[in-house]
Amino acid sequence: MAWDRNQMAERAAQELEDGMYVNLGIGIPTLVANYVGDKDITLQSENGMLGMGPFPYEGEEDPDLINAGKQTITELNRTSYFDSAMSFGMIRGGKIAAAILGAMEVSEEGDLANWMIPGKLVKGMGGAMDLVAGVRKVIVVMDHTNKAGESKLLKSCTLPLTGKGVVNRIITNLGVLDVVEGGLRIVETADGVTEEEIRAATDATIVT
Amino acid sequence: MAWDRNQMAERAAQELEDGMYVNLGIGIPTLVANYVGDKDITLQSENGMLGMGPFPYEGEEDPDLINAGKQTITELNRTSYFDSAMSFGMIRGGKIAAAILGAMEVSEEGDLANWMIPGKLVKGMGGAMDLVAGVRKVIVVMDHTNKAGESKLLKSCTLPLTGKGVVNRIITNLGVLDVVEGGLRIVETADGVTEEEIRAATDATIVT
Amino acid sequence: MKKVYDNATEALDGLLHDGMLIAAGGFGLCGIPELLISAIRDSGVKDLTVASNNAGVDDFGLGLLLETKQVKKMMSSYVGENAEFMRQFLSEELELEFNPQGTLAERMRAGGAGIAGFYTKTGYGTQIAEGKEVKVFDGEHYILERGIFADLSIVKAWKADDTGNLVFRKTARNFNPAAAMCGKVCVVEVEEIVPRGSLDPDCIHLPGVYVHRLIEGQHEKRIEKVTTRQREEA
Amino acid sequence: MKKVYDNATEALDGLLHDGMLIAAGGFGLCGIPELLISAIRDSGVKDLTVASNNAGVDDFGLGLLLETKQVKKMMSSYVGENAEFMRQFLSEELELEFNPQGTLAERMRAGGAGIAGFYTKTGYGTQIAEGKEVKVFDGEHYILERGIFADLSIVKAWKADDTGNLVFRKTARNFNPAAAMCGKVCVVEVEEIVPRGSLDPDCIHLPGVYVHRLIEGQHEKRIEKVTTRQREEA
Numbered sequence: 001m002a003w004d005r006n007q008m009a010e011r012a013a014q015e016l017e018d019g020m021y022v023n024l025g026i027g028i029p030t031l032v033a034n035y036v037g038d039k040d041i042t043l044q045s046e047n048g049m050l051g052m053g054p055f056p057y058e059g060e061e062d063p064d065l066i067n068a069g070k071q072t073i074t075e076l077n078r079t080s081y082f083d084s085a086m087s088f089g090m091i092r093g094g095k096i097a098a099a100i101l102g103a104m105e106v107s108e109e110g111d112l113a114n115w116m117i118p119g120k121l122v123k124g125m126g127g128a129m130d131l132v133a134g135v136r137k138v139i140v141v142m143d144h145t146n147k148a149g150e151s152k153l154l155k156s157c158t159l160p161l162t163g164k165g166v167v168n169r170i171i172t173n174l175g176v177l178d179v180v181e182g183g184l185r186i187v188e189t190a191d192g193v194t195e196e197e198i199r200a201a202t203d204a205t206i207v208t
Numbered sequence: 209m210a211w212d213r214n215q216m217a218e219r220a221a222q223e224l225e226d227g228m229y230v231n232l233g234i235g236i237p238t239l240v241a242n243y244v245g246d247k248d249i250t251l252q253s254e255n256g257m258l259g260m261g262p263f264p265y266e267g268e269e270d271p272d273l274i275n276a277g278k279q280t281i282t283e284l285n286r287t288s289y290f291d292s293a294m295s296f297g298m299i300r301g302g303k304i305a306a307a308i309l310g311a312m313e314v315s316e317e318g319d320l321a322n323w324m325i326p327g328k329l330v331k332g333m334g335g336a337m338d339l340v341a342g343v344r345k346v347i348v349v350m351d352h353t354n355k356a357g358e359s360k361l362l363k364s365c366t367l368p369l370t371g372k373g374v375v376n377r378i379i380t381n382l383g384v385l386d387v388v389e390g391g392l393r394i395v396e397t398a399d400g401v402t403e404e405e406i407r408a409a410t411d412a413t414i415v416t
Numbered sequence: 417m418k419k420v421y422d423n424a425t426e427a428l429d430g431l432l433h434d435g436m437l438i439a440a441g442g443f444g445l446c447g448i449p450e451l452l453i454s455a456i457r458d459s460g461v462k463d464l465t466v467a468s469n470n471a472g473v474d475d476f477g478l479g480l481l482l483e484t485k486q487v488k489k490m491m492s493s494y495v496g497e498n499a500e501f502m503r504q505f506l507s508e509e510l511e512l513e514f515n516p517q518g519t520l521a522e523r524m525r526a527g528g529a530g531i532a533g534f535y536t537k538t539g540y541g542t543q544i545a546e547g548k549e550v551k552v553f554d555g556e557h558y559i560l561e562r563g564i565f566a567d568l569s570i571v572k573a574w575k576a577d578d579t580g581n582l583v584f585r586k587t588a589r590n591f592n593p594a595a596a597m598c599g600k601v602c603v604v605e606v607e608e609i610v611p612r613g614s615l616d617p618d619c620i621h622l623p624g625v626y627v628h629r630l631i632e633g634q635h636e637k638r639i640e641k642v643t644t645r646q647r648e649e650a
Numbered sequence: 651m652k653k654v655y656d657n658a659t660e661a662l663d664g665l666l667h668d669g670m671l672i673a674a675g676g677f678g679l680c681g682i683p684e685l686l687i688s689a690i691r692d693s694g695v696k697d698l699t700v701a702s703n704n705a706g707v708d709d710f711g712l713g714l715l716l717e718t719k720q721v722k723k724m725m726s727s728y729v730g731e732n733a734e735f736m737r738q739f740l741s742e743e744l745e746l747e748f749n750p751q752g753t754l755a756e757r758m759r760a761g762g763a764g765i766a767g768f769y770t771k772t773g774y775g776t777q778i779a780e781g782k783e784v785k786v787f788d789g790e791h792y793i794l795e796r797g798i799f800a801d802l803s804i805v806k807a808w809k810a811d812d813t814g815n816l817v818f819r820k821t822a823r824n825f826n827p828a829a830a831m832c833g834k835v836c837v838v839e840v841e842e843i844v845p846r847g848s849l850d851p852d853c854i855h856l857p858g859v860y861v862h863r864l865i866e867g868q869h870e871k872r873i874e875k876v877t878t879r880q881r882e883e884a
Contacts, residue, residue: 018651019651021859040651042813042858042859044859045587046517046518047443047446047587047590048443048587048589048590049586049587050857050858050859051813051851054645055643055644055645056644056645057644057645057647058644058647060644061639061642061643061644062586063445063446063588063637063638063639064446064447064574064585064586064587064588064637065586065587066443066444066446066587066639066640066641067587069641070443070444070445070446070497070640070641071641071643072639072641072642072643072644073643075586075851077846077847078811078813078815078846078847078858079851080815080851080854080857080858081584081586081587081589081851081852081854082589082854082857083521083584083589083590083591083592083593083594083621084443084469084517084518084521084590084591084594085521085522085524085525085593085594087518087521088517088518088519088521088522088763089518089522089759089762089763089764089831090762090763090857090859090860091518091764092518092536092537092538092763092764092765093761093762093763093764093831094764095762095859095860096859111541119506122495122502122505122506123494123495123496124470124492124493124494124495124496124514125493125494125514125516125517125544126493126494126496126517127493127516127517127518128516129516129517129518129519129538129539129542129544130516130517130518130519130538133536133537133538133539133540133764134518134537134538134764160542160543161541161542161543162542163539163540163541163542164540164541164542165541226417227417229625248417250579250624250625252625253821254751254752255677255680255821255824256677256821256823256824257820257821258623258624258625259579259617262879263877263878263879264878264879265878265879265881266878266881268878269873269876269877269878270820271679271680271822271871271872271873272680272681272808272819272820272821272822272871273820273821274677274678274680274821274873274874274875275821277875278677278678278679278680278731278874278875279875279877280873280875280876280877280878281877283617283820285612285613286577286579286581286612286613286624287617288581288617288620288623288624289617289618289620289818289820289821289823290620290623290823291755291818291823291824291825291826291827291828291855292677292703292751292752292755292824292825292828293755293756293758293759293827293828295752295755296529296751296752296753296755296756297525297528297529297530297597297752297756298528298529298597298623298625298626299530299752300529300530300531300752300770300771300772301527301528301529301530301597302530303528303625303626304625319775327740330729330736330739330740331728331729331730332704332726332727332728332729332730332748333727333728333748333750333751333778334727334728334730334751335727335750335751335752336750337750337751337752337753337772337773337776337778338750338751338752338753338772341530341770341771341772341773341774342530342752342771342772368776368777369775369776369777370776371774371775371776372774372775372776373775522763522765526768529756530770530771530772531756531768531769531770532769532770532771532785532787532788532790532792533768533769533785533787533792534760534765534767534768534769535765535766535767535768536764536765536766537764537766538764551766551767553766553767553796554766556766558766558767562787583852584852585852586851586852589852616853617820618817618818618819618820618823618853618855619850619852619853621852
């Protein structure tokens with residue numbers, strides 16, 4: 001029984017500690033906000049906001065208040081707004097404790113690819129290159145394999161990189177892996193998943 | 209009859225045009241503000257203010273409101289405050305139209321020295337190096353000669369430089385000179401002062 | 417010195433020429449200079465290079481200038497949500513210089529602050545770093561990025577006084593201050609021009625020294641993705 | 651995560667060590683972290699390097715740490731108005747690294763923004779440029795200046811909420827935001843801690859992410875040069 005999207009998000013939320021300022025990427029990472037519980041977490045939206053609140057009630061959407069995924073959001077009583085230069089200043093300057101991001105591929109050396117598939121799909125890196133270069137801890141949350149059943153944890157990435165040697169921890173539907181000297185180390189397996197199943201689904205070197 | 213301090217300031221004020229943002233240094237340059245008349249001039253104080261007003265009335269001094277010379281001042285209805293990084297960003301970025309500064313020495317190539325006399329006097333450059341490197345026009349206002357009667361307009365400066373090739377125009381008690389190809393050019397003489405008197409009091413090359 | 421103009425066309429008069437570099441504020445459709453963009457489209461100026469985080473959507477924001485093929489090159493971090501942008505890029509009708517979002521913001525600020533170049537870790541070891549100088553500081557690799565010096569900045573703010581002091585609102589601030597700083601000339605559109613002295617001088621986000629021309633106008637302020645939550649029943 | 655401490659001594663507990671680099675906000679005696687400076691003096695920590703625009707006056711501000719010889723080196727733009735500072739420098743008791751004022755502010759901001767170095771025209775051709783890399787961009791000479799990464803930032807703001815969001819007042823803002831950014835740890839003193847939600851989120855000058863510890867206290871706020879004008883008679 002691998003984890004589903006919500007269980008992955010719940011597991012990722014365990015990475016967050018009281019008092020942290022955190023940036024959550026689009027997709028599963030966004031769900032992490034639902035699982036922080038009592039912890040005092042401040043969410044950064046890299047388009048210029050700290051203290052991101054939940055979606056607004058219908059009819060209360062404000063076109064001047066969106067997150068980095070362009071969704072309408074709300075503010076909290078701790079919220080501050082600032083411009084993009086300051087926003088990425090705090091990201092590059094290491095003031096943001098952690099980023100939780102999705103990925104297309106991660107290599108055993110912590111390389112991350114998540115911004116384009118040459119000739120097919122071009123999203124752009126947005127703020128991801130700055131985030132992985134700047135925040136103190138980079139946590140990737142993604143499915144362990146792609147739709148074709150191929151491992152997304154590779155010996156080396158095949159797609160253009162977002163960052164080189166930047167990923168610290170990977171949370172997949174099968175478990176949790178850390179980037180360590182020589183490859184990836186299995187930290188935890190999802191309920192009912194064995195280390196052997198993770199090894200079988202992983203192209204990257206697993207070290208013990 | 210050479211110009212006195214106030215006449216030099218009055219002459220310097222003629223350099224200012226409607227709509228300009230201007231930085232005035234300490235000493236005679238500060239007096240320039242008294243002679244702008246109807247012109248719409250906004251004064252910058254490089255410690256973080258645009259729209260510097262006059263000194264406060266007695267009893268209305270505010271310790272949080274000083275100019276770059278540490279004097280108490282007031283605000284106007286156009287005033288804005290900002291931090292030192294932004295303040296010098298606008299200076300280096302060429303947003304300030306002109307700086308009017310005092311000097312110890314100016315060379316015929318537009319070099320400026322006004323921040324220290326080795327072994328004797330150390331003031332520090334403060335914001336002067338940034339101003340002369342960044343603003344669009346640098347105007348020096350100073351006496352033509354020092355207390356020993358020696359020219360302050362030199363072939364080359366003897367004191368540590370504030371900026372190299374940065375001065376555009378020099379207003380002294382004897383007249384107005386521009387830094388041009390090959391030396392200084394006399395633009396104007398003070399009332400009753402002859403070009404010959406200026407030449408005699410000037411060590412720098414005078415070109416015609 | 418009158419900074420206030422009647423409308424976008426007048427405010428841009430004499431400033432547009434083919435092949436120019438324009439820096440635009442805004443993020444997605446939030447805080448974009450929509451009136452100035454429309455006036456630029458109507459002017460017919462072409463071969464533009466536009467530095468902007470993204471290009472709006474197909475039929476709003478900078479997407480309007482892509483639709484009319486007035487843009488030769490974009491300097492952006494993000495293409496997503498604009499099908500025409502991606503199509504023109506993939507078919508090589510449009511040049512695209514990818515900039516990481518923070519690098520783009522910092523490059524604009526740098527240009528406006530007289531910083532010709534700076535060293536950042538962002539993008540080291542990626543294709544963004546190709547052809548750029550790499551330097552090691554304290555054992556870490558940094559790449560050299562250049563300041564952007566634009567011919568024109570187009571900016572959207574919330575309020576201004578007639579000296580051009582600007583206030584932005586919530587996340588509509590985004591790239592606007594940095595874009596404003598890096599232009600030789602900066603034209604700003606606001607929702608309201610207020611009397612001098614009615615803005616708190618401690619809360620002016622961008623001082624008037626950065627602003628050359630100014631218009632007030634009606635803004636559509638379209639929302640790209642409306643997301644809401646259910647109201648709990650009492 | 652409690653950021654609010656009872657007093658300056660407690661707020662600095664565990665953060666001070668001999669030989670450390672401290673970045674201090676303030677300009678002259680305006681906006682200086684006077685409570686933290688006194689607590690640092692009382693701690694007896696020594697061989698400090700202090701990055702600060704100037705050093706206050708002989709008996710107030712950073713002048714207090716010069717008086718006790720706790721400072722080994724200053725990184726400053728201005729010595730004037732502090733006779734003891736000039737005396738210690740000229741007698742070589744004190745190391746002094748002159749930084750143009752704007753370069754100092756930008757170096758602090760750069761350190762806080764993950765920028766290892768930047769190219770500025772300021773100081774080219776002067777003794778400030780000695781030993782620094784020179785690069786030509788678009789025909790102009792620029793020198794390479796490095797970001798400052800301090801062990802500790804000491805900062806004075808006007809108001810804060812308990813999450814550390816800061817508001818400054820008038821020209822007391824000066825170097826405080828940049829100094830706050832460049833420290834591994836940033837300790838702030840304010841005149842008033844206000845409830846969450848009472849600061850306008852659009853007017854927060856420095857977000858709480860930059861602030862690690864916070865105290866409220868009474869400030870002397872001495873004026874260096876009182877200058878006034880005559881009240882016109884009615």
